Amino acid sequence: MASLVYPENVSYVDDAQALRKAFEGWGTSEKAIISILGHRNAAQRRQIRAAYEGLFQEDLVKRLESELKGDFERAVYRWILDPEERDAVLANVAVKKSGDYHVIAEIACVLSPEELLAVRRAYQTRYKLSLEEDVAAHTSGDLRKACYATNLHIYILRYLYHVPNDSDNLLNSPIIFQLLVGLVTAYRYQGPEVNARLADSEADVLHDAIKDKKFNHEELIRILTTRSKLQLLATFNRYRDDHGTSLLEALSGEHGDDFKKVLQTAVRCIHDHKKYFEEVLRNVIKKVGTNEDALTRVIVTRAEKDMKDIKELYYKENSVHLDQAVAKETHGDYKDFLLALLGN
Amino acid sequence: MASLVYPENVSYVDDAQALRKAFEGWGTSEKAIISILGHRNAAQRRQIRAAYEGLFQEDLVKRLESELKGDFERAVYRWILDPEERDAVLANVAVKKSGDYHVIAEIACVLSPEELLAVRRAYQTRYKLSLEEDVAAHTSGDLRKACYATNLHIYILRYLYHVPNDSDNLLNSPIIFQLLVGLVTAYRYQGPEVNARLADSEADVLHDAIKDKKFNHEELIRILTTRSKLQLLATFNRYRDDHGTSLLEALSGEHGDDFKKVLQTAVRCIHDHKKYFEEVLRNVIKKVGTNEDALTRVIVTRAEKDMKDIKELYYKENSVHLDQAVAKETHGDYKDFLLALLGN
Numbered sequence: 001m002a003s004l005v006y007p008e009n010v011s012y013v014d015d016a017q018a019l020r021k022a023f024e025g026w027g028t029s030e031k032a033i034i035s036i037l038g039h040r041n042a043a044q045r046r047q048i049r050a051a052y053e054g055l056f057q058e059d060l061v062k063r064l065e066s067e068l069k070g071d072f073e074r075a076v077y078r079w080i081l082d083p084e085e086r087d088a089v090l091a092n093v094a095v096k097k098s099g100d101y102h103v104i105a106e107i108a109c110v111l112s113p114e115e116l117l118a119v120r121r122a123y124q125t126r127y128k129l130s131l132e133e134d135v136a137a138h139t140s141g142d143l144r145k146a147c148y149a150t151n152l153h154i155y156i157l158r159y160l161y162h163v164p165n166d167s168d169n170l171l172n173s174p175i176i177f178q179l180l181v182g183l184v185t186a187y188r189y190q191g192p193e194v195n196a197r198l199a200d201s202e203a204d205v206l207h208d209a210i211k212d213k214k215f216n217h218e219e220l221i222r223i224l225t226t227r228s229k230l231q232l233l234a235t236f237n238r239y240r241d242d243h244g245t246s247l248l249e250a251l252s253g254e255h256g257d258d259f260k261k262v263l264q265t266a267v268r269c270i271h272d273h274k275k276y277f278e279e280v281l282r283n284v285i286k287k288v289g290t291n292e293d294a295l296t297r298v299i300v301t302r303a304e305k306d307m308k309d310i311k312e313l314y315y316k317e318n319s320v321h322l323d324q325a326v327a328k329e330t331h332g333d334y335k336d337f338l339l340a341l342l343g344n
Numbered sequence: 345m346a347s348l349v350y351p352e353n354v355s356y357v358d359d360a361q362a363l364r365k366a367f368e369g370w371g372t373s374e375k376a377i378i379s380i381l382g383h384r385n386a387a388q389r390r391q392i393r394a395a396y397e398g399l400f401q402e403d404l405v406k407r408l409e410s411e412l413k414g415d416f417e418r419a420v421y422r423w424i425l426d427p428e429e430r431d432a433v434l435a436n437v438a439v440k441k442s443g444d445y446h447v448i449a450e451i452a453c454v455l456s457p458e459e460l461l462a463v464r465r466a467y468q469t470r471y472k473l474s475l476e477e478d479v480a481a482h483t484s485g486d487l488r489k490a491c492y493a494t495n496l497h498i499y500i501l502r503y504l505y506h507v508p509n510d511s512d513n514l515l516n517s518p519i520i521f522q523l524l525v526g527l528v529t530a531y532r533y534q535g536p537e538v539n540a541r542l543a544d545s546e547a548d549v550l551h552d553a554i555k556d557k558k559f560n561h562e563e564l565i566r567i568l569t570t571r572s573k574l575q576l577l578a579t580f581n582r583y584r585d586d587h588g589t590s591l592l593e594a595l596s597g598e599h600g601d602d603f604k605k606v607l608q609t610a611v612r613c614i615h616d617h618k619k620y621f622e623e624v625l626r627n628v629i630k631k632v633g634t635n636e637d638a639l640t641r642v643i644v645t646r647a648e649k650d651m652k653d654i655k656e657l658y659y660k661e662n663s664v665h666l667d668q669a670v671a672k673e674t675h676g677d678y679k680d681f682l683l684a685l686l687g688n
Contacts, residue, residue: 117461120531130533133570140566174562178522181570185529187464189474218518222484226477226525 003307003343006039015040016052019060028067030333037080038340041304045080072334075296079341083301084118087111088126090297091119091184095138101180101258102265103297104135106276108183109269113190120184132185139177175217176259182225183266189228199234200242202227206235207243210250224266232270274306278313281322290329295338299326303341311342347651347687350383359384360396363404372411374677381424382684385648389424416678419640423685427645428462431455432470434641435463435528439482445524445602446609447641448479450620452527453613457534464528476529483521519561520603526569527610533572543578544586546571550579551587554594568610576614618650622657625666634673639682643670647685655686 015036022032040048052060064076078086087107094103108116123131202223209220227235239247248267251260268276277298284291284298302310314322323342327335359380366376384392396404408420422430431451438447452460467475546567553564571579583591592611595604612620621642628635628642646654658666667686671679 117531124531124533124535128533128535128537130531130570130572132530133533133572136566136570140562177562177566181526181566182529185526185531186476187461187468187474187529189468189472189477191468191472193472218484218521222480222521222525226474226480228474228477 001306001308002304003311004039004041004303004341005343006041006044010040010044010047012044012047012051013055015044015048016055016060019048019052020056023063023067030068030072031336033064033068033076034333034337034340037076038337042082046082049080068333070334071292071296071330072332072337074292075300075334075337078296078300079303079337082122083304084115084122085126086301087119088122088131090301091123091131092127092134095134098139098258101139101176102261104180105183105262105265106269108186109266110273110276113187116184117187132181135180135184136177139180140174175221176262178218179221179225179259179262179266182221183262186225188226189231191228192230194228194230194234196234199231199238202235203238203242206239206247207250210247210253220263224263224270229270236267236271274309274313277302277310278317281310281314281325282318285325285329292330292334295326295329299338299341307342345650345652346648347655348383348385348647348685349687350385350388354384354388354391356388356391356395357399359388359392360399360404363392363396364400367407367411374412374416375680377408377412377420378677378681378684381420382681386426390426393424412677414678415636415640415674416676416681418637419644419678419681422640422644423647423681426466427648428459428466429470430645431463432466432475434645435467435475436471436478439478442483442602445483445520446605448524449527449606449609450613452530453610454617454620457531460528461531476525479524479528480521483524484518519565520606522562523565523569523603523606523610526565527606530569532570533575535572536574538572538574538578540578543575543582546579547582547586550583550591551594554591554597564607568607568614573614580611580615618653618657621646621654622661625654625658625669626662629669629673636674636678639670639673643682643685651686 018032018036022029022036036048037045049060052058052063061077061080064080065073068076078089081089091104091107094100107119111119120131123129123134127134205219206223209217223235224232236247239250243250248264248271251264251267265276268279280294280298284294298310299307311322314320314325318325323339323344326338326342330338362376362380366373366380380392381389393404396402396407405421405424408424409417412420422433425433435448435451438444451463455463464475467473467478471478549563550567553561567579568576580591583594587594592608592615595608595611609620612623624638624642628638642654643651655666658664658669662669667683667688670682670686674682
């Protein structure tokens with residue numbers, strides 16, 4: 001269930017005029033912005049944008065960008081977009097930052113196949129190229145060209161002398177590209193059919209692939225990027241039952257920071273995305289120095305969907321209410337806005 | 345332009361009743377079937393199916409399958425389906441036959457991004473799994489598992505002793521999987537923007553990838569599977585201008601039959617799919633022993649789209665009318681049906 005609280009009947013014109021008023025006069029009235037936008041669902045926000053543009057011949061999103069700043073501005077900007085536009089923006093930010101590739105996996109694996117398609121459409125409209133094109137170009141290219149010869153040397157030496165696989169990102173480049181492109185281009189089967197025998201055999205394929213490590217990542221990538229979520233759940237369960245450890249635990253032995261992070265994110269999001277988001281929030285809050293981008297991302301993307309469930313999970317795991325934890329980690333308008341989205 | 349000739353106003357009930365009559369009595373009246381179904385467009389055929397089912401509580405497609413046989417039956421069956429259903433069936437047949445993998449590339453590269461999506465949806469509805477899942481499972485799996493270690497030996501030996509790359513299909517297995525899955529999962533950017541500098545640099549990347557052969561197929565696959573068709577056209581042109589030979593000619597040096605065929609099909613279909621289909625028809629007709637599957641596929645899939653243009657191209661290239669060539673290669677009801685679709 002959603003955490004967002006909003007009135008059913010809203011006058012979009014009144015909202016647009018109230019926002020305009022908040023921008024004018026002595027400084028911006030952030031409180032007014034929060035009290036309106038923090039309590040409107042996606043359809044209502046879309047109408048407010050349209051009403052605002054009609055009344056004032058001005059793009060509300062651009063005006064908000066110019067009026068607000070810092071974490072608050074970023075949170076409002078993310079929030080006011082349609083979900084598919086927002087995810088396109090999040091993916092575009094993540095694609096440029098190798099440390100954030102897991103965000104792309106998160107989007108690809110949490111969304112339903114049709115929602116992911118909507119994001120791919122929004123990405124094209126906004127950036128004039130396809131999401132997979134951008135992901136592929138950023139995760140391959142120069143880095144990969146440079147490391148091909150190197151990789152071969154490393155493979156040969158490791159193979160001939162049985163040298164264990166070190167953690168090095170060079171080696172991850174082609175496989176992280178395959179994995180990410182596979183995840184964002186997936187249009188998974190959405191029906192209820194699950195093939196138990198296939199789950200059985202592919203649990204073994206996964207086990208072999210992880211055990212061997214170096215040379216058979218293609219099988220791991222193939223299974224994770226093409227099978228339906230229900231089929232993968234069956235395979236994950238089978239893996240745990242047959243091999244006495246969960247796939248996720250087994251993957252913790254994987255080398256290469258980026259690749260491992262993307263892989264684990266994909267498995268987590270497919271397995272139980274609410275639990276995954278609870279963990280992201282927990283890590284953000286536990287760490288010294290808050291990662292506002294992650295905090296904003298989770299709250300903004302889930303507020304209208306299942307944030308209430310995530311809050312319950314959070315309380316169960318931490319014996320602290322998420323609202324209290326967020327209030328402690330943040331301040332000012334940013335804090336008030338996040339708390340509004342959390343249902344306060 | 346289409347080659348199919350059909351009346352604008354059709355009584356679906358009359359058509360359904362005439363078909364029913366053709367099935368009954370002394371043997372099936374193939375002539376009646378051809379005269380109706382050979383002159384109805386996709387929307388009309390859909391209505392006839394619905395009317396037939398309503399009137400006789402029977403699936404027209406199944407009834408046709410049981411009444412007809414051989415090449416004629418296969419052609420009618422392909423034809424009566426909606427285009428996206430038909431392509432899903434064609435892809436499903438091709439995925440099980442390594443010699444026909446190029447048909448998958450043909451479907452993926454000729455269709456528009458939205459049409460390809462429709463095929464992926466139809467595939468899921470029909471086969472209860474995703475197209476890419478099926479492609480990935482068929483082109484990887486056992487073969488790939490078995491050849492990983494082998495490949496490594498080959499790579500090492502070739503690298504250490506500068507042994508040229510032989511034609512062997514073992515080596516192609518992982519890359520053909522990447523290429524095909526990349527092609528079918530593509531949702532290419534469809535806008536008009538073309539980046540000339542990118543075309544320039546990627547023409548060089550392609551040139552290097554092909555020149556090196558063994559180790560950089562990922563770049564070739566990345567570019568072919570993610571860039572927009574217009575962008576690829578610019579890259580292909582740049583390639584020809586800068587390197588004095590077309591990409592297609594350069595690819596003829598590629599090893600591995602299946603991989604090369606898929607690669608060339610993709611490039612041809614992106615470059616000029618009408619020319620590609622003309623070549624397919626020419627090869628079918630030139631060869632001793634007709635490949636009816638290919639002949640049926642091209643005529644059935646293009647009759648409602650651009651078969652008239654393909655016929656003109658064919659005449660230009662062969663100084664023989666396609667209708668005459670087809671009439672010479674085929675016979676009986678199959679011949680009459682194809683000729684009907686060709687506009688006779």
